[in-house]
Amino acid sequence: MHSRLLKAKGFPPDGNQASCCLSSYFFALKSVQVSADQSETTLGSKLEALQCHFTWILEYSKNKLLHLRDKLVDIGTEEGNSWLGHIYNLRGFIQCKLGSTEDALSFFLQAAEAFGQMRRAGEGPWLVVNYGNLAWLHHLLGDQAESEAYLSKVEAIKKKYPTPSEDELHAELYAEKAWTLMNFGTKGELVSEYFQKAIQMQPDMVEWNTSHVLCSNSWLEDDILEKIRLAQEQDPENLRLAVYYLEERVRKGEIIEDEARQLARKVLRNPVSSYSGLKGLLRIYRNHLSIDEAVDLAEEALQHHPDERYLKRCAALYYNRLIYSSHSRPEQRTLDRAISLLKEVIFLYPHCSLMKKVDLANIHAKSNHSKDEAEQIYQELLKSEMEPAEKQLLYNNYAKYSKCDRREYQRAIRYHMKVATIPHQSSFRRNSIKILVEVVERHRDSMWREVEEFLENLKEP
Known part of the structure; x- marks a missing residue:
């Protein structure tokens, strides 16, 4: 066998010389393999050392990525948007994680x-x-040469624009x-710490300072x-x-109030975007003018841009709030309009529509x-596969619906118990437990002893 192998590789097939050549061949082959492994290890360590979406600690699930993708789409890609490159970069990362590498590459190139x-x-x-993102993407696609090329570009930029120390990043x-x-x-x-560092290094970058202020916790800052x-x-x-x-x-x-109405005129004249200020303005209208005026403002925005899904989502939200803020039964035309909008929103946001379907x-x-x-x-929703947090949302709402709209009190209690047993901390779980405690305290329902025992044995997640 060795003779045939040597002959195939061009080595003489006779005696000690053949044996020596064979040893040299396998040694060379092993060296090539070791070299390839070392090269792969070196590439991997270089990729891990990059500052990019693939190396940052980002917590997400598939549902969160889908929700974030919709959020980025709603920001828009209007020319002049100072975060446009960042939006495309993040959309590329999301598409890669969702399995669409072709779309990911397109977004990364648009970002550049x-x-x-x-x-x-x-x-x-x-x-x-x-x-860095492109280096990672090409590595994942198996194109190591292209990955190395982008790594070289990163190194060239870092040499041309050095930071004061190795521990610091560029602004x-x-x-x-x-x-x-x-x-x-x-x-x-x-987030605030990183924005502050960037602003200290380049104080002339207006959009960084604006975003830093917008993400501030105003409740904790006296000088906000x-x-x-x-x-x-x-x-x-x-x-x-x-x-x-x-x-x-x-x-x-x-x-x-007057300033809010004047500002609304300006917002309505601007391109549609979740960064336009409309969402905050609707919140001001609802809390400090009236919910009816908030709905009217959302409808006016839709009249200007009837096909914009973001505006439909805003309008659906405020119709929902109008319906639940009324002490009397809402008019049928209000209910019909809310239903119509919600159906459109569910169609336009197919991956993020659980709460809208519940609404x-x-x-x-x-x-x-x-x-x-x-x-x-x-x-239909109860038969669907869901994450624990989604189940809690659904079961909590179904319990309330069962009690208020169906008058099926025991079914309502059962579903509140289902919420509580899911080992995930959430506002829905806390609410269901609170309702169950009230069942025990009031002694009105025939299930109160069962609920009391359930709560005594309930374990915290």
């Missing part, structure tokens, strides 16, 4: 183009995260990391009004910031001519 347009320059620190990286973590719902302290005012001086055209300033002023006791079921339950559809929607 957007950064170039926004920074009015070629390669620079703003591309480090993007090139652009701090800003993108802060913005990304903010969108993943990371604790505000870390002054911070917002200074941010507004730097970024006077940012209506989202203007709305936030209005919200904080009214929280401090100022009268702002739809609950509104059907109040309608004169579609009560049966409520139970049908709930039964």
Whole structure:
């Protein structure tokens, strides 16, 4: 066998010389394998050392990624959006994690183009995260040469734009990391810290300062009004910031009704985006003007842009709040409009529609001519595969629906118990446990002793 192998490789087949050649061949083969393994290890360590979405600690599930993808789409890609490169970068990462590498590559390339347009320059620190993402993507696709090429680009940028110390990142990286973590719902302290570092290094970057202020915990900051005012001086055209300033002023006791209505005119003239300030403005209208005016504002926005899904989502939300804020039974036309909007929203946001389906079921339950559809929607949802947190949301709402709309009190209690047994801390679990405690304390329901025993044996997650 060895002779045949040697002959095939061009070695002489005779005696000691053949044996020596064979040993040399296998040694060389082993060396090549070791070299390849070392090369792979080196590439892996270089990739792990990158600052990009693939190496940052981002907590997510598939549902969270789908929800975040919708959120990014609703921000929009209007030209001039200062976060456009970051949006494309994050969308690329999300698509990769969802299994669509082709879309991921497209978004990463769009991110590079957007950064170039926004920074009015070629390669620079703003591309480090993007090139890192591309290095990872090509590595995952098996194209190690292209991955190495992007790693080299990252190294070249780092040499050209060094930071004061190896432990520090460039301002652009701090800003993108802060913005990304903010969108993943990371604790505000870390997000704020990264934004602050970026701003200290490059105080002229207006959008960083604006985002830092917008993500601040206003309840913990006594000087928040002054911070917002200074941010507004730097970024006077940012209506989202203007709305936030209005919200904080009214929280401090100022009268702002006329200003809110004037600001609404400006918001309605701007392109549709979840960054437009409309969401905050609707909140101001609901809390400090009236829920009816909030609904009217949402409808007016829809009249200007009837096909915008984000506006339909806003309108559906405030119709829902209008229905539940009324002490009397809502008019049928209000219920019909809410049902119509919710059906559209569920169609337009197919991956993030659980709460909307629950809302739809609950509104059907109040309608004169579609009560049966409520139970049908709930039964379909109860058969669906869901994560623990989603089950708690569903069971809690189904329990309340069973009690209030079906008068099936024991079924309601059973579903509150189901919520409590799911080992996941949430507001729905706390609410169901509170309701079960009330059942025991009031002694009105025949199940109260069973519930009491259940609560005594209930274990905390």
